[in-house]
Amino acid sequence: MKHDAIIPETALGSAHQSIAHDSAIKHVSGRANYTDDITEPTGTLHAALGLSKVAHGRIRSMNLGKVRAAPGVVAVLTSADVPGHNDVSPTGKHDDPIFVEEQVLFHGQPLFAVIAETRLQARKAATLAEVEYEALPHHLDPLAARDAGMDYVTEPLKLRRGTPETAMDAAPHRIAGRFSIGGQDHFYLEGQIALAIPGEDDEMTLFVSTQHPSEVQHMVAHALGTRSNAVVVNVRRMGGGFGGKETQMNLFACVAAIAARKLGRAVKLRPDRDEDMIATGKRHDFVVDYEVGFDEAGHICAVTGDWHARCGFSADLSGPVTDRALFHADNAYFYPHVELRSHPWRTHTVSNTAFRGFGGPQGVIVAERIIEEIAYATGQDTLAVRKANLYRNGQLTPYHQPVEDQILPRIFEELEASADYARRRQAVLDFNAKGGIVRRGIALTPVKFGISFTATHYNQAGALVHVYSDGSIHLNHGGCEMGQGLHTKVAQVVAEAFQVDLDRIKITKTTTEKVPNTSATAASSGTDLNGMAALDACNQIKARLVRFLCESRDATADEITFARNRVMVRGEAIPFEQVIREAYFARVQLSAAGFYATPKIHWNRAEGRGRPFYYFAYGAACAEVSVDTLTGEYTVERVDALHDVGRSLNPAIDKGQVEGAFIQGMGWLTSEELWWDDKGRLRTHAPSTYKIPLASDRPKVFNVNLAEWSVNRERTIKRSKAVGEPPFMLGIAVFEALGMAVASVANYRQAPLLDAPATPERVLMAVERLKRESAA
Known part of the structure; x- marks a missing residue:
């Protein structure tokens, strides 16, 4: 059977066939019920959050008299109204309060909640608070936090193998650089929402949009001062999550439950999109300082690096996220000698959290930057350098796990042929050699992604x-x-x-x-x-x-x-x-x-070694772009992707995951820019100021195929492989192709060194920089 032939839901059920998504028709017809579609119990109240207006400061006074007197208001909740623990920290660090008690730690931190008869009444009333702050210094980015002597939100990690200092000194060539990698908002179509319904005694039933019902259950129980067996959490479906509903729902569920307990009535909390984006965590942005030693042929001798992360005001999941960034800092390449260090800095911004790839993309893209630097320094095609440094079976990762199922050479071979890479690359070089305003670029990049929760007990x-x-x-x-x-x-x-x-x-x-x-529905597991x-x-x-x-x-x-x-x-x-x-x-x-x-996995974080991943998923993508060097605007002309999902359980669904992940990854690296002003206010907090990829941004030609010959060596379900996160990093091919187009203005003599996201403004500035340096 062809994989693109969709079998009706009523057909004989079988794995490895393209069965239609169980809710596909409901999705497109509007009949799929989400949390906001649930019929509200009689007397349901609505909540809204009152958010702080400073990035860092002490509350001198908070007058809520006008809020309480506003039309329709039934109650106003503050930290004093939390019957149990005023905390929603997922790691037990008790550093993530439901409501601020004394000190504000980021702009948009919840101070109180308004409970009213209608949602509009609650939202209007929340704007009437009179709060006086004692402003304190704030530090918004990781390097500013470091320079100001801020602390880490969690323990940093070091991965080391071999003797990188000696190998670096002995390397024929060395390059050091800095790479700024932007964050990303989840921009799920369905925002955060919670409906809490009180029951008998201390019982509480919640309908929420979360990736982690058990954690919501535990958090609500702690906030209410009861046990988990009194709390029931239900999820039929979400309108997207991408990691943004792994821990971030805790706040909204707890506020709704506290209000429902206090008032004895059902309470719903659905923030406005602006409030959602301001008050919830995002993908961690990083500043990475790296150094690589290599020989004349482009073979890597040693790599060292420091990953400085903007973590926000609390720990949240920054520990495992920054760990996974280091786990994937090698991507598909063997580093004979290596030392990698994470720096999870506390900043006066919303606490960053899980996002598709969970730190992995911020590691993978640095590996690709290193390859790019070597290629330009040695005058080679980046693909040649990539192939020369690919893992061979048996070689150890920086965390000492052997790579035993390396299939990238075959994926490269097949994708090079199907994408006609060699001919098209020469055509790009010939086109750029003519000069002109429009330049083209092409790149073929791989991904090796480890599958399993690095917190072993979640598996x-x-x-x-x-x-x-x-x-x-x-x-x-x-x-x-x-x-x-x-x-x-x-x-x-x-x-x-x-x-x-x-x-x-x-x-x-x-x-x-x-x-x-x-466990959370996360980690592609x-x-x-x-x-x-x-x-x-x-x-x-x-x-x-x-x-x-x-x-x-x-x-x-x-x-x-x-x-x-x-x-x-x-x-x-x-x-x-x-x-x-x-x-x-x-x-x-x-x-x-x-x-x-999950069997076989183990991890000793203190020693930085073990087998944190059950297996690896692989893939590669070839992207071709056109860049207007007068404006920095660009078009993605064609993308070819070949991805490994083992023996696919459902090829149609898996191909859809690859397509969606690619576009989301491309958006992270091209258009989705988070920007805070000097007062610590997130200014890209709505569709009008935050640009996700549109249908018009998709590649003009988009060919996605699965490696149908792949079978997982490990005993996974039907020998399949995870597909949620790995293909996200295929979007790096677009970023690398943009770099080639930019480098053409200086005849490829210098690495383009684009920071991410490569917005048209950044592309234009890089073009102008290379022109000046080339002329000098």
Whole structure:
């Protein structure tokens, strides 16, 4: 079957087929229900946050009299109204208050919440607060924080292998540089939202848009001063997450729950898009100082680097994010001697958080900058330098994990051929040699991305499968659906296990009532973990059915197979629903809780060594661009991508993930710019000031293919590989192609040294800089 042929949902469920997303029709027809679509209980109140107006300062006074007197206002909450812990720190550092108590640490930090009869009344009332501050010095970027003597928000990490000092001194050539890498707003289509409904005693039920229901459950319980078993968190689907709903929902859920507990009424909190962008964390931006030693042929001898991160006012997930940046600072290349150091600086900005790739992109792009520097210094095609430095199987990463499944040479070979790279690169060189205003660039870049949570205990999942007496199947697992097709893939696994049509399976909302202690749907591990847990549950039920049939049909286990809505017993085809009904009357348990924990992984952070990743996913992309050197504006002419997803569970969904990840990665590196003014105010806080890629920005020609021959060496679910995060870094090909176009104005004698994002302004300034330096 061709991978682009979409099979209807009702067809026989099978892994490795392009089954339609379970909610696809609902998405495009507007019938998919999100949290804001839930029918509100009678008497539901609405909350709005009052945000600080300074980046750093002490609160001298806060007069909320006008707020309380505003029309429709029922209550105003401050830190004094939190019955439990005034903290939503996901790491237990207790440094992330729900409401400020004395000291403001970033512009937009929540001071109080207004609860009113309508959302508009609450929002209007929140603007009436009279707050007097004692302004204190603020430091907004990582180097300013370093120079001001600010502290780290969490422990830094050092990865070291070999003797980089000696190797660097002995290298024939050395280059040192600095690379500024911008952050990124998640810009999920559905914003943060929470609906809290109080129950009997201390019970609280929440409907939220989160990637981590168990964490919301625990945070709400702590804030209310109760236990987790009193709190139920439900998620049917999200309108996007990208990491922005892994920890950031904690605040909104806790505010809604505290208000609901205090007032005994349902409370909904849905911030405006501006407030959402101002008050929630983003992708970490970095300033990276690097040095590389290399020989005349462009082979790397040694690499050292310091990753200075803007982490914000609290720890949040900055520890594991900055760790993962170092884990991916090698990308696909072997560093014979290496030392890498993270610097997670505290700044007076919103606390940065998880984002697709989780620090990995900020490591990968530095590896590509290093390759670029070497290529221009030695007068080579960047692709030649990339290929010369690729890992060979058995070589160790900076964290001492061997690379054992290197398939990039084959991916390079196939993509070079399908993208016609050699011919097109020569055509680009010939075009640029004519001079002129418009210049072209082309680049082919790889990605090697480690799959697993680096916090080892998160690598576990549970699932619950019920088979009802009519043969229908109820599936619930701990993963959250945010448009990525997780529910569809896990349902395919279940359908294949029982060999039944997919329409027999009902995928229900993720809820802490059914599967406890779940990990976040993050780290690209949603399908890996939950698919295996669901398969474990199915296998338990199937084993019981086989035992029952052996007894009732006088058969052996070898004589029983599941096949196409039937169970074959000694050659007799029995309808699946008949087998289930007979088993029910024989009192066979038709429900099972499945569980899975990722094997082999271990990590010693203190020593900087271990096996933090179960396996690696690979891919490569070739991008060609045109740049107007008078304005800095550019067009992406063509992109060819070849990505490794192992043996794909659902090729159509996986290709969609690659396409979306590429465009989001391209946006990070070209148009999505975060900008704070000198008062610490985020000024790019709305669609009018923050530019995500539009349909018109997509490549004119966009060819995406999966490496269909790839099979995961590890025992993952059906030998597939994760696809959520790895292809995000394929967008680096556009950034590198822009660099080649810029370098052409100086006849490729100098590295372009673009900072990210490469906005038209930055591209233009780089062109002018190279022209001046070339003329001098």
